[in-house]
Amino acid sequence: MSPIDARLRSIIRDPGRIRRDEPLKRHTTFRIGGPADYLVQVANRQELSGLLRLAGEEGLPVYILGNGSNLLVSDEGVRGLVLSLTGEFGRLAVEGSTVRVGGGYNLPKLAYEVQKRGLGGIEFACAIPGTVGAGLVINAGAHGGDLSQVVTEATVVWGDGREQRLTRDEIGFGYRSTRLQGTSAIVVEVVMALHPADPAELQGAMRQHLERRRATQPLGHPNAGSIFKNPPGDYAGRLIELAGLKGARVGDAQVSEKHANFIVNLGQATAKDVLMLMDRVRSTVEQRFGVRLEAEVKIWGHNPYFQP
Ligand SMILES: Cc1cc2nc3c(=O)[nH]c(=O)nc-3n(C[C@H](O)[C@H](O)[C@H](O)COP(=O)(O)OP(=O)(O)OC[C@H]3O[C@@H](n4cnc5c(N)ncnc54)[C@H](O)[C@@H]3O)c2cc1C
The missing domain is CATH 3.30.465.10 (Uridine Diphospho-n-acetylenolpyruvylglucosamine Reductase; domain 3)
Known part of the structure; x- marks a missing residue:
């Protein structure tokens, strides 16, 4: 057992609440995302403060995972601790x-x-x-x-x-x-x-x-809700549709035919596919309408493909 494993076990007494190398695709509505070094279910404030102290002392990044419904996690996953709030939270x-x-x-x-x-x-x-x-x-x-x-x-x-x-x-x-x-x-x-x-x-x-x-929403395929925020006085979906991007695809990531501000995972989409598609959508909309869209979805981990 590594020193970090041992310290985690002293903070979280129930070993079932600590998962190592846990694929985050199991925890995001996009069904995309590589492994977290550690995914820990935190049940109370004492555990939370112990974990934050551990992370500070060991230099481990900390991520908070909710239901994973506004998240795009890189294919390489994330290093450090991913914390999920349970119990008293x-x-x-x-x-x-x-x-x-x-x-x-x-x-x-x-x-x-x-x-x-x-x-x-x-x-x-x-x-x-x-x-x-x-x-x-x-x-x-x-x-x-x-x-x-x-x-x-x-x-x-x-x-x-x-x-x-x-x-x-x-x-x-x-x-x-x-x-x-x-x-x-x-x-x-x-x-x-x-x-x-x-x-x-x-x-x-x-x-x-x-x-x-x-x-109005493509609920039949995994997705992460609206990909871009609405720009002032307009709708991201309207601009993306007007730019002719409905149905545009990179790998298994596709701009939804039903709602242009949704990207759906047709099966085996990677984070790289989604990020490259987001980049294409943003630059096309910017060229056509002079509006630079801002990502609503949160991006975790390695991402040389789309600069938020
Ligand atoms: C089909 C669909 C429809 C949607 N419709 C809407 C909609 O109508 N309106 C809307 O606003 N959103 C919508 N969303 C997006 C999403 O559900 C919301 O943004 C939601 O608030 C994200 O919550 P989550 O727990 O899933 O967060 P996650 O996706 O797990 O995390 C999102 C971000 O929040 C951070 N975070 C998580 N928990 C905490 C915490 N306790 N403290 C601090 N930071 C935290 C994470 O670190 C991450 O950066 C939709 C998503 C889907 C898939």
Whole structure:
């Protein structure tokens, strides 16, 4: 057993929660991604601070994995520790119309749990297949709603192990962005202020959201949701379609015929295929319309193919 393995085992007592050389394609909705040196399921803040200390001392990069629904992981995978938030990070507490929820909690599950209790405000998230923590960092949204409309505060743990409660202003919400992006912040808990609403009406709204998605999104093939952010005042999908790129392919990566801002994995797509296709889409759209698209999908690991 290597010294790092031994230290990991002293922090995470259950060896079943430590996986070595774990293929990340098993953990991304794109079904793409090489191995992580270590994939560790972290169940509480004590374990998290122990792992961050270990990473700092050993110089190991740290990545946080949610549901892998906004991620493109390189074919070579990533070195260091990939942490997945479980245990206490998957808790939900509802008091009146205030919700306190762990960073590892599933967004659609949250939408349905509060709907049953007659609380509205988060129904837009019923089909965003990610976690609360990742959703907060990018201010996930759909159907006219986003997390900035309900979040009142969040607790993060920084890469140096420091824990901090952040107000809405400190989180700094923007369109599919917050000030936490590109920082070492790990979102461990989020507080939301919801409002009383009729459960049947909420259920009806969620059913409509799901139907709209089934009609407009290529849910039959692995994908990572929208690849590019919408540019101000326009839609990335509209520009990509107008540029004639629907159906464009590199290897098994294809610009969806159904929704041009989705890239689908037709079976054996590699990260390199997707990145080369993203580069082609971005440069074609830029040449045609003078608009430079910005990636919405997060890219991990070796990537000489597409400069974000
Ligand atoms: C079919 C489909 C439809 C989608 N529709 C939408 C949509 O309508 N609206 C929308 O906004 N998104 C949509 N997405 C994208 C995606 O679901 C969201 O971006 C979601 O918030 C990502 O959550 P995740 O847990 O899967 O994050 P991951 O993909 O696992 O991670 C994404 C990034 O967040 C970071 N991260 C993960 N957890 C944490 C944490 N606790 N603290 C700090 N950083 C963290 C990761 O390190 C990574 O950089 C869609 C995706 C798919 C596949």
